[in-house]
Amino acid sequence: MPEAISALANQAIPQAQSQTSATGFNADFQTFLTLLTTQLQNQDPLNPTDTAEFTNQLVLYSQTEQQIRTNANIEKLIALSQNNGASGALGYIGNDISFIGDTIYSDGSASSHQFTMNLQETPKDLSVNILNSDGQVVASVDAERKSGNQRVAWNGLNSDGNPVEPGVYRIKISATDSQGKDIANGTRVNAPVIGVENAGDGGFLLTLAGERLVPIDSVLSVTLPTNFNNTNQQTSNS
Numbered sequence: 416m417p418e419a420i421s422a423l424a425n426q427a428i429p430q431a432q433s434q435t436s437a438t439g440f441n442a443d444f445q446t447f448l449t450l451l452t453t454q455l456q457n458q459d460p461l462n463p464t465d466t467a468e469f470t471n472q473l474v475l476y477s478q479t480e481q482q483i484r485t486n487a488n489i490e491k492l493i494a495l496s497q498n499n500g501a502s503g504a505l506g507y508i509g510n511d512i513s514f515i516g517d518t519i520y521s522d523g524s525a526s527s528h529q530f531t532m533n534l535q536e537t538p539k540d541l542s543v544n545i546l547n548s549d550g551q552v553v554a555s556v557d558a559e560r561k562s563g564n565q566r567v568a569w570n571g572l573n574s575d576g577n578p579v580e581p582g583v584y585r586i587k588i589s590a591t592d593s594q595g596k597d598i599a600n601g602t603r604v605n606a607p608v609i610g611v612e613n614a615g616d617g618g619f620l621l622t623l624a625g626e627r628l629v630p631i632d633s634v635l636s637v638t639l640p641t642n643f644n645n646t647n648q649q650t651s652n653s
Contacts, residue, residue: 504619504631507608512621512629513636516604519545520625521571523581529568530586531603537562538590538598545569546585553579583625607640 519528532543538560545554553573559565573579590598606629610622620628 504611504621507621507631507634507637508611509608509640511605511607511638511640512634513603513605513638514629514633515601515635516629516633517586517602518625518627519569519584519586519604520606520623520627521579521581521584522624523571523578525571525578527568527570529566529605531564532558532567532586532588533564533601533603534562534588534590535599536590536592539593540589540591542589543567544587544589545579546587547579548582548584552587553584583627603635 513531519530521528534541541558541560543556543558544552545556547553554569555574556567556569558567571578586602586604588600588602590600592598606623606627608621609624612620612622612628614620614630619631621631621634622628
């Protein structure tokens with residue numbers, strides 16, 4: 416697990432520039448000191464080099480060195496933070512998450528796919544359809560015409576009563592009031608997490624069945640897998 420965490424975190428960490436900068440700085444600083452010493456040894460005694468100028472240059476080099484060291488420390492902190500983030504992201508694997516979304520993955524079997532629908536107002540007309548990847552309606556789902564949240568389930572069957580093809584399906588809600596105006600609505604779906612991907616910006620994406628990616632910050636809740644209680648009960652009985 417530590418190796419997996421490090422590998423995942425390192426994908427998001429850009430190649431550190433501080434080490435290269437420090438190496439180049441040290442080389443330049445040594446060259447500067449050599450030139451400075453040589454110039455002091457060969458300066459005209461009647462026209463000595465301006466000490467203030469040398470002092471300013473030394474201060475400038477010192478400030479540059481401090482900045483490089485500060486950048487190196489910041490990069491270490493970023494690496495540590497991303498490593499912790501990777502550890503947290505890996506903890507989602509194998510669990511079920513609830514998130515704001517409108518997609519459902521069906522493996523082609525007649526199984527229940529539950530989601531939560533929210534309507535801002537009580538609609539006069541309401542339809543809840545399941546669309547395939549081509550945007551075609553494959554099934555319609557019954558739902559109550561009421562405002563607020565309600566649990567809705569699709570049995571994984573098409574309009575002819577046959578299991579749909581395996582794939583990702585989209586929930587489309589059409590709700591209008593008595594004046595025919597659209598009512599704001601949204602859906603919350605559940606899905607098991609099967610993997611984690613690096614977002615490339617320091618964040619991580621959770622991988623779901625059907626090659627769906629969900630940002631961690633969009634997760635509303637996390638629960639044990641639906642078969643956990645059954646498995647645990649069977650183990651206890653045995």
